[in-house]
Amino acid sequence: MKVAFFSTQPYDREYFLRYNTRHDLRFFDAQLNKSTVSLAYGCDAVCAFVNDVLDNAVIQLLSKSGIELIALRCAGYNNVDLIATSLYSVKVVRVPAYSPHAVAEHAVALILTLNRKTHKAYNRVREGNFSLDKLIGFDLYGKTVGVIGTGKIGEVFCHIMKGFGCRVLAFDLIANRELEAKGVEYLPLVELLPQCDIISLHCPLTDQTRHLINTDTINLMKPGVMLINTSRGALINTQATIQALKIGRIGYLGIDVYEQEDKLFFYNRSEEIIPDDNIMRLMSFPNVLVTSHQGFFTDEALTQIAQTTLQNIADFEDDKPLINKVG
The missing domain is CATH 3.40.50.720 (NAD(P)-binding Rossmann-like Domain)
Structure with a gap:
């Protein structure tokens, strides 16, 4: 053919x-x-x-x-x-x-990088700056991680976070009994969001999940929460997320996908003026990490x-x- x-x-x-x-x-x-x-x-x-x-x-x-x-x-x-x-x-x-492992592991990489600020440490050392000031992170051990969507990728992600010693909560239309047997707790979304230190999105984009992360759901989250999205950009309402970052409601944001990525991702835009104000605003935050849909890239x-x-x-x-x- x-x-x-x-x-x-x-x-x-x-x-x-x-x-x-x-x-x-x-x-x-x-x-x-x-x-x-x-x-x-x-x-x-x-x-x-x-x-x-x-x-x-x-x-x-x-x-x-x-x-x-x-x-x-x-x-x-x-x-x-x-x-x-x-x-x-x-x-x-x-x-x-x-490879569900590829995407799940990339989500973990975003978490570790945002938390321990290894990207900032790398740049400092390259410039001869060996200071640890402002690089403090937190132990993942004992933290509560919310996983929205427990298909193949979400399932792998749950296993990894359990390996870190995290309490793992999950939301999905159908509970995975094998995950439950390994200690993953399924809860309604409104009960999951307030308990989580970290929330990672692993669900498909549908009419029901579009802008799942919005002003209302963000307001249910724990102040300073870390939000990770390696699934589809439109799961997140970008404007609502920016407002939450500005007031510290969201403490960390790691995204490998973006609502308007079709105009940006997979191409070299370094010599262009990027007209997308939202992505430029996101990249201006010191607690935001953006990768360009490379989660699958193994x-x-x-x-x-x-x-x-x-x-x-x-x-x-x-x-x-x-x-x-x-x-």
């Missing part, structure tokens, strides 16, 4: 070419949207990433060009209009699990993403059951 890859980076080409044995892969740097969809014409399928636009207009144009498959090289699919894919008979497949995860995506495409071509079909 001829497959048009959008929003590609050098590592996408490296891993997909390494594991491809049968498909004609065509890589484009451009984000998939209504203006760039014509790049896919002549192909049989498109491969999209988290910030590609797959709305009704784009899907209609893809369908008219003869494309019957959208292969997502990610787990989330909130950027896909599934009503439109059903209407135009376009199949959607994804990578439901690549060799193991990139290997699994490439292999699963290519297998999804092969299964479609061979008319086999699509075990990773969305919708």
Whole structure:
């Protein structure tokens, strides 16, 4: 099959070419949207990433060009209009699990960096400043950690935090009995939020979870709480979070995702004027750490993403059951 890859980076080409044995892969740097969809014409399928636009207009144009498959090289699919894919008979497949350890471990890295301020210590020492002033942190041992969403990534994260000796509370629609057996306590969200020293988000973005973190839920949190998001940017209301940071309601913020990241992440913007006032304000806080959607970025995860995506495409071509079909 001829497959048009959008929003590609050098590592996408490296891993997909390494594991491809049968498909004609065509890589484009451009984000998939209504203006760039014509790049896919002549192909049989498109491969999209988290910030590609797959709305009704784009899907209609893809369908008219003869494309019957959208292969997502990610787990989330909130950027896909599934009503439109059903209407135009376009199949959607994804990578439901690549390396939950990669994302969970990155969430822990954000926690440790924010807490022990290793990023600031590194810069100080590089400049010959060996002072410890203002670098004080806290023991993770004995702290209460709230985990919102206990799917594969959230489950791994719970295990790691239990290993630190933390009390782990969780919120999800369905309790994980294995986690409960290991001491994770499931609570309603309104009971979980006030108890936590650290809150980490690991749930998908849906209509129900959009802006889950907002003024009301922030006001339920313990003053000075550490908030971590490695899931989807729009789980957090950015303006409400900025206000909470300004008054110290949120004491630390670590985000690997951002509401408007599609205009920023994965590209070098160092020589540009960034017009997004919210991200610039966030980066001005000394207690905020932003990484650009690199939670998935391990060799193991990139290997699994490439292999699963290519297998999804092969299964479609061979008319086999699509075990990773969305919708």
